[in-house]
Amino acid sequence: MTTFTLNGEIRTVDTDPETPVLWIIREQLDLTGTKFGCGMAQCGACTIHVNGRAQRACITPIASLEGASVTTIEGLKGADGSLHALQQAWIDHQVPQCGYCQSGQLMSAAALLADNPNPSDADIDTAMRGNVCRCGMYGRIRSAIKQVAGASFYDAMEGSQNG
Amino acid sequence: MGKWTRRGVLSAGVLGGTGLVIGIAVRPGNPTETAGHLVAGEGENLLHIYLKIDSENRATAILPHSEMGQGAQTALTQMLAEEMDADWNLMRFEEAPANAEYANMALGRGYLFKGVDFPDVVVPTVDGLMLNLADAIGMQVTGGSMSIRTTGQYFLRAAGASVREMLVKTASKAWGVPESEIRTAKSMLHHDSSGRSAPYSEFAAAAAEMTPSSTPKLKKTSQFTVMGQSKPRHDVPSKVDGTAMFAMDVKRPGMVYAAVKRTPVAGGTLRRVDDSAARAMKGVIDVVKVGPSSAAGLVGSYSAGDTIAVVADSYWRAEKALAALKLEWNTEGKERVSSESIFEQFDRDITAGIDRANDVAMGDATAAFDSAATVLTADYRVPYLAHTCMEPPNATAEVSADRAEIWVGCQNPLGFRQHLAASLGLDVEQVTLHNYFMGGGFGRKSNADYALQAAMIARQVGRPVQMVYSRAEDIKQDFYRPAVQSRFKAGLDADGKLVAWQNTYVDKHEPVEAPLIPYAVAAQDIGHVASPTHVPFGAWRSVDHSQHGFFTESFVDEAAHAAGKDPYEFRAEMLKDKPRLLAVLNRVAKEADWGRPMEEGRGRGISLQESFGSIVGQVVEVTVSGGKTWVDRVVAVIDAGYAVSPDGTKAQIESGIIYGLSAAMYGEITIEDGAVAQSSFADYDAIRMHDSPVIETHIINSGAEMGGAGEPGTPGVAPALANAIFDATGKRVRTLPVIKADLRSDAEASPAVAALGA
Numbered sequence: 001m002t003t004f005t006l007n008g009e010i011r012t013v014d015t016d017p018e019t020p021v022l023w024i025i026r027e028q029l030d031l032t033g034t035k036f037g038c039g040m041a042q043c044g045a046c047t048i049h050v051n052g053r054a055q056r057a058c059i060t061p062i063a064s065l066e067g068a069s070v071t072t073i074e075g076l077k078g079a080d081g082s083l084h085a086l087q088q089a090w091i092d093h094q095v096p097q098c099g100y101c102q103s104g105q106l107m108s109a110a111a112l113l114a115d116n117p118n119p120s121d122a123d124i125d126t127a128m129r130g131n132v133c134r135c136g137m138y139g140r141i142r143s144a145i146k147q148v149a150g151a152s153f154y155d156a157m158e159g160s161q162n163g
Numbered sequence: 164m165g166k167w168t169r170r171g172v173l174s175a176g177v178l179g180g181t182g183l184v185i186g187i188a189v190r191p192g193n194p195t196e197t198a199g200h201l202v203a204g205e206g207e208n209l210l211h212i213y214l215k216i217d218s219e220n221r222a223t224a225i226l227p228h229s230e231m232g233q234g235a236q237t238a239l240t241q242m243l244a245e246e247m248d249a250d251w252n253l254m255r256f257e258e259a260p261a262n263a264e265y266a267n268m269a270l271g272r273g274y275l276f277k278g279v280d281f282p283d284v285v286v287p288t289v290d291g292l293m294l295n296l297a298d299a300i301g302m303q304v305t306g307g308s309m310s311i312r313t314t315g316q317y318f319l320r321a322a323g324a325s326v327r328e329m330l331v332k333t334a335s336k337a338w339g340v341p342e343s344e345i346r347t348a349k350s351m352l353h354h355d356s357s358g359r360s361a362p363y364s365e366f367a368a369a370a371a372e373m374t375p376s377s378t379p380k381l382k383k384t385s386q387f388t389v390m391g392q393s394k395p396r397h398d399v400p401s402k403v404d405g406t407a408m409f410a411m412d413v414k415r416p417g418m419v420y421a422a423v424k425r426t427p428v429a430g431g432t433l434r435r436v437d438d439s440a441a442r443a444m445k446g447v448i449d450v451v452k453v454g455p456s457s458a459a460g461l462v463g464s465y466s467a468g469d470t471i472a473v474v475a476d477s478y479w480r481a482e483k484a485l486a487a488l489k490l491e492w493n494t495e496g497k498e499r500v501s502s503e504s505i506f507e508q509f510d511r512d513i514t515a516g517i518d519r520a521n522d523v524a525m526g527d528a529t530a531a532f533d534s535a536a537t538v539l540t541a542d543y544r545v546p547y548l549a550h551t552c553m554e555p556p557n558a559t560a561e562v563s564a565d566r567a568e569i570w571v572g573c574q575n576p577l578g579f580r581q582h583l584a585a586s587l588g589l590d591v592e593q594v595t596l597h598n599y600f601m602g603g604g605f606g607r608k609s610n611a612d613y614a615l616q617a618a619m620i621a622r623q624v625g626r627p628v629q630m631v632y633s634r635a636e637d638i639k640q641d642f643y644r645p646a647v648q649s650r651f652k653a654g655l656d657a658d659g660k661l662v663a664w665q666n667t668y669v670d671k672h673e674p675v676e677a678p679l680i681p682y683a684v685a686a687q688d689i690g691h692v693a694s695p696t697h698v699p700f701g702a703w704r705s706v707d708h709s710q711h712g713f714f715t716e717s718f719v720d721e722a723a724h725a726a727g728k729d730p731y732e733f734r735a736e737m738l739k740d741k742p743r744l745l746a747v748l749n750r751v752a753k754e755a756d757w758g759r760p761m762e763e764g765r766g767r768g769i770s771l772q773e774s775f776g777s778i779v780g781q782v783v784e785v786t787v788s789g790g791k792t793w794v795d796r797v798v799a800v801i802d803a804g805y806a807v808s809p810d811g812t813k814a815q816i817e818s819g820i821i822y823g824l825s826a827a828m829y830g831e832i833t834i835e836d837g838a839v840a841q842s843s844f845a846d847y848d849a850i851r852m853h854d855s856p857v858i859e860t861h862i863i864n865s866g867a868e869m870g871g872a873g874e875p876g877t878p879g880v881a882p883a884l885a886n887a888i889f890d891a892t893g894k895r896v897r898t899l900p901v902i903k904a905d906l907r908s909d910a911e912a913s914p915a916v917a918a919l920g921a
Contacts, residue, residue, distance in 0.1 A: 016445065016480075023479045027420075032412035033405015035602070037553055038634040039482075042844035045553055073405035087403040094395060094810060097818055098232030099402030100409060100553040100602025125853035132844060134553050134603050135232045136821020137814075138855035156817060157393065157810045159859055 004065040006031075007075030017063035022046045024062050025072060033073035033103045037132070044131030047104035048072050054111035054127075073103035076110060086110055089144035094157070097135035105131045109145050118149055198264045202257070208367040210329060211375045212264055213322040214243060220350055220364040222249050224256040227265040228305045228314060229574060230398060231604030233815060233873045235310040237396045238808040242315040245389040246323030246381060249363075250349035256397060259303075261576035261596040266303055267314060303577030306609055306702060308775035308871020311807055316869050324379035329370040330363055337366065384805065384866065391864075393810035398600070410572040410599040411557045415627035418559065419448055419474050421620045422481035423630060425640045426468035427838035428494040429699050430455075433469040437489035441473055444487060446480035449473075453619040458582050458611060465610040465642055465699065472620045478631055497697050497837035502646070505696050505834060506544060509648035509669045512694040519667060519690045522678055526686030531663035535654030539725050543651065543714045544898045547832035548644035548703055549839075549847060554602020555632040556640075558617035562587065563625075567594045567618055572601035574609040582611040583618055605822070606702030610642050635842040642701025643832055645670055649678075649714040654686075659726030661719075661737065662686060668714070669694040674774070677707035680715050681744050681773060682737035698834060704822050705877040708774040712878025713827070713885070713899065716770040720886040721895065730886060731757050731769050743865055744771060744778055747800050751780030754861050755798040761890075764788055765795075768886025770879040776870030777803040779816070783856075783883035787891045790907035794824060794856040794884065802863040803870040812872045813860040819876025820858055825849040827881035828901050 003012045006029065013024055020039075025031045025048075034057055037045030041056040048057045049071040076084045083091075086109050096102045105128070112119055112127035119127065124145055133141070139156055146153035147162075155162040202225050203209040206218040216222045224240040240256040243249075259265035327347055334352045335342040338359055346353045350363045384391075401407040426432065438450040450473050457466040471488060475481035532538055559570040567587055573579050580596040587594070601608055617630035632640065647669055654663030663686040668678060671691045678689055703709060723733035731752045738745040748771050752758075761767060767784045784796040799816050806812040829848045833840045841847040885896040888906060896904045910916060 015477075019477070019479050023477055027414075027477055030414065031405070032408075032414075035409075035554070036411065036478075036631065037555075038844055040634065040843055040845075043553070043634075077404065083404070090403045091395070091399055094399060094814060096232075096396075096399050096402035097234065097814065098230075098553065098601060098603045099398070099407050102402050103405050106403060128852035130851075132553065132849050132851060134551060134605070134822070134825075134849060136818045136825075136850065136855070138821065138850070138852045139817060139858055140814075142852070154857060156813060156858070156860070159861065 002062050002066050004067065005069040007071055013062060015062060018061045020058050021048070021060045021062050021065060021070070022057035025057065031072050031074050035100055035103055037101065037104070041130075043101070044104040044108060045101050047107040047131065049107060049111055052111065052114060054108045056130075073107060076106060084110060085148045086113070086144065089147045092147065093140045093144040095137050095140045095144055097137060101131060101133045105133065105141055109141070113145070113148060118151065119145065198262070201260050201262060208371040210326045210367060210371045211322045213319055214247070214326055216364050216367040218364055220362040221253050221255055222247065222350065222363070224254065224319070225259045225265070226256055227259040227267055227303055228310045229258060229572070229576065229598055229601065231305065231572070231574065231601035231608065232818070233310075234396050234398075234808070234811045235305070235873075236398065237394055238311055238811050239315050239319050240397070241389050241392070241394055241807055242311070243319040243323040245387055246320045247327045248347040248349070249323070251389055251394065253350050258598060261303060261580045261598060263577065266577055304575045304609065305604070306574055306606065308777070308874045312776055312869040312871055315807065320381055321377060321379055322375070324381050325375035325377070326370070328376060328379050329373045330366050332373065333366040333369040334361065337369075390807050391805070391809070393808055396811070408599055409554055409602050410559065410570050411554065411629070411631060413559045413570040413599070413629070415559060415561060418627040418629055419476055419624070420478040420481045421472045421474045421617070421628050421630040422478065422485040423470050423472045423616060423620075423632065423636060424485055424488075424490070425470040425636070426492050427639060428492065428497045428836075429468060429697055430466065430497070431468045431495065432493045433471060433490065434493045435491040436471060440489075441484040441487040444480065444484045446476040447473060447484045448475055449624050450488070451620055451623040453616055456586060456612060456615050465612050465701065467612045467640075467699070470616055472616070472630065474620065474624050474628060478629075482633060494837055500697065500837045501835055502546065502833040505646060505698070506648060508696070509646075509694050512669060512692050513648060513650050513667050516667065516692060519692050520671075521688070521690040522671070522675070523687045523689040528663050528665055528686040528688035531686035532652065532654045532665070535663055536657040537655040537725055538652065539721060540650070540652045541718060541721060541897055543649045543717065545647050545710045545713060546830070546899065547646045547698060547834070548826050548830045549638050549641040549832050549841070550603070550605045550607035550703060551638065551844070551847060551849065552601070552603030552605060552607055555634060555637040556607070556613035557629065557631040558614045559627065559629040560614075560617040560621035561627045562618050562622040565589070565593055568597075569594070569614055569618060570597045570599065571614045572599040572608060573611070573614065574601070574604050574606075575611070579611045579614050583615060586615050587618060587622065605704045606706070607641060610701055634844070638832070638841050638843070638847055639839045642699045644703030644709055645672070645700040646698070647710045649711070651714070651718045653718065653722045653725075655722065655726050659728055661722050661726070664689070666690070666715075667692065668711070672700075672707050674707060677711040677774070678715065680719065681741055681771070682719065682734065683740060684737065697837070704819065705774060705874040708772065708874070708878040709823065709826070712770070712772045712774070713881040716772060716879065716882030717885050717897070720768065720882070720889065724889070734769070734771060743802060743867060744773065746865070747771065747778045747780040747802050747863060750861060750863060751782055751798055751800040754800065754859065755782035755784075757782065764891060766887045766889070766891025768883045768888070768890055770883040770886065772875070772879040774875045774878055776868065777801055777872065777875040778870075779875045779879050781820070781879040781883040783880065783887045785884065785887040785891055787888060787906050789911055790905060792828070792888060792901055792906060793854065794828075797856050797858045797880065797883070798861075799858065799876065800861045800863060801872070801875060802865045802867065803872055803875070804867040805864050805869055806862050809862055812862055815872040816860045816876035817858045819874060820880045821850050821855060823877035823880040824856075824884065827884050827899055828854070831900050831903070
């Protein structure tokens with residue numbers, strides 16, 4: 001039996017303690033925004049926040065979350081339902097193509113900015129290199145993060161430096 | 164293993180007339196009663212098979228293409244909205260059901276009759292024929308970079324224009340005014356002199372009774388207000404908050420989960436299974452075997468061996484129990500095949516040249532080589548490649564004795580549905596298919612093998628089953644971009660002019676023109692030999708262009724250097740009679756500031772590739788240090804004739820470049836003991852944030868016939884990269900991926916320096 005906070009609500013689940021939380025939230029708690037990509041923490045599609053830090057849900061045993069606060073993509077919006085600044089920037093830059101990796105990308109980026117509001121390119125590389133995007137939208141992801149951070153960014157749509 | 168070809172379709176009897184029943188089942192555009200039931204809900208009028216309007220004046224495009232990231236659904240809706248004079252804010256779209264009415268006749272027409280102009284009178288006949296053919300072969304395909312240039316150009320624009328015509332006719336009758344006095348704008352009809360106005364919805368029901376014209380008057384480019392605009396994609400908001408639905412997000416009452424493992428050596432059979440340990444594990448419901456399956460059609464040709472599946476009450480438990488199975492497979496001698504033996508076979512077959520067939524035989528190549536001042540030769544090789552869509556293949560199925568229902572994300576819903584019906588022994592009408600967003604497709608999800616596996620498992624366990632591939636299974640059970648070897652010979656005259664070009668490669672697939680070169684070389688001898696292997700192959704983003712683009716644009720670079728000429732100018736000199744190609748080449752050189760001096764250790768390379776009706780030029784800039792290559796910048800120019808959604812076109816080029824760059828830098832599937840050796844992103848990696856370059860894309864709207872965007876960015880990046888590495892290091896990469904090449908300078912490779920690094 002594990003009790004933890006999920007997107008602000010207290011949840012208790014009773015299952016094999018080593019079960020990765022990815023499958024608990026998808027199959028039992030019906031939150032499907034967190035995606036299965038590899039099951040080995042190699043692609044980042046399942047990234048969630050555990051006590052504010054980015055973590056791969058596919059290798060996080062449910063038992064390790066006792067008393068933890070967990071946020072998934074469904075909990076990234078504000079309490080009033082307004083989009084997180086990164087979600088809006090993702091729309092502004094038309095980041096998603098297939099979209100399958102984007103929950104994880106957003107969760108990694110949100111943890112980065114919460115920790116470091118003015119990341120350098122090297123900081124972005126470090127925080128985001130665990131998230132694969134096979135549609136290859138890295139340039140737009142970088143631009144969107146920098147827009148939210150108030151930094152100058154390359155605008156792929158306009159083909160110019162911005163901000 | 165069969166693979167579809169354009170020639171295969173032609174010989175199936177359409178042009179030969181050898182017995183294919185041709186009847187006009189549905190006149191193009193005419194909404195049928197069944198289509199109405201399928202797609203039109205309460206208060207909605209189906210005015211055209213591709214368009215409905217509701218009582219709130221909202222118009223919905225019904226699109227026969229699926230969404231795997233390419234964004235074509237938004238651009239297709241723009242094309243329809245443009246001709247209809249619709250208010251963009253009132254436009255919606257939805258994916259067409261997997262029904263015969265929505266077969267891709269336009270795509271078929273694009274394949275079969277490329278560049279053929281039909282007189283207006285025969286258009287309905289041709290399109291009726293195409294519909295019937297598309298139906299017969301189950302074609303509802305998204306691929307070949309075809310959506311915009313075929314369905315959009317030939318059909319959706321006409322649909323929008325014909326709907327507008329019908330609405331005007333209906334209003335004219337109701338208002339008692341001439342059609343010529345009625346003006347349309349933003350989903351409204353206006354009669355200015357009487358001051359009358361009405362929304363489209365007011366006349367939608369009456370217009371729905373009419374027959375849409377298949378040859379309405381279309382707008383000129385100068386009149387466009389919606390096409391040519393970068394409209395935000397409709398699917399994007401749902402892809403930033405986790406609400407977008409992929410097939411794996413489906414949950415059915417009583418659903419259980421299946422983890423699968425197919426024979427590691429392709430085509431193999433299961434000899435023995437000991438499932439006692441697995442069956443005893445918590446949550447395990449059943450262990451079932453799925454026999455071999457295959458398909459041979461215009462799309463989705465495949466052949467697959469036995470599968471074993473563990474069904475459990477959670478996917479995690481199913482996966483764990485799958486790992487506990489003790490399995491023995493029959494490999495039928497294929498266990499002796501390796502990547503080394505395959506390339507030895509290619510080398511042998513190219514040298515033997517048995518039954519070599521020509522793609523091009525122009526001029527007297529033998530004489531041209533005999534009189535050439537310089538002759539250079541080279542062999543190029545590329546490995547097998549997996550697709551690694553972010554969303555592994557998966558499907559959810561419910562199957563009973565007389566019904567099957569399947570939830571899947573696929574590139575050919577109608578083809579999948581027909582294949583499932585045939586394989587399950589059901590009529591097509593007994594199979595319902597729900598198609599979802601694909602988390603990447605890239606060609607992988609045009610093969611129905613994974614959907615059929617799910618259905619076969621569900622039938623055996625008698626309950627709804629969600630089958631999901633592990634990442635290892637995805638990589639090991641793909642239909643790979645083929646490994647290819649290509650042997651080149653070029654002749655230069657005393658002035659350094661390229662006068663002779665010879666090329667022999669293994670295994671020809673599609674598109675047929677992929678190995679050709681655009682350059683004015685008088686003597687050309689391009690041909691291929693067959694050298695089949697047991698490794699399954701399939702369409703991989705840009706198909707044969709992905710290998711031949713690398714080969715030809717690298718070797719022409721070698722020729723430029725052998726001639727002592729600048730690689731850009733060398734190409735430009737041979738394109739004097741190809742103004743469209745030359746314009747792209749010139750533009751990319753200009754945008755990249757070609758010729759600007761670069762620092763030590765850096766280099767730039769250029770490429771030019773025409774594919775899927777579009778022309779793409781690329782300049783790649785690299786830094787090579789300590790043997791490691793960093794791609795700093797890619798400048799790309801695309802001429803797709805006309806960019807319907809310029810930002811969508813740019814995004815596709817960016818995406819195509821990163822996909823091609825991942826393969827060029829890291830991509831390699833190897834065969835060991837007859838099976839695929841790789842199993843994860845650790846040994847089959849992709850470009851990631853820290854090694855992705857800045858990409859600058861420029862668009863030329865030349866006004867030429869419209870081309871594709873999803874694939875044309877991919878082929879040119881590998882050669883531009885290899886050419887840039889040569890510029891930086893003097894080392895020529897002829898075998899991909901780049902990470903396997905030793906690019907250290909002599910000093911870096913010296914034992915003393917190597918010791919420092921150790």
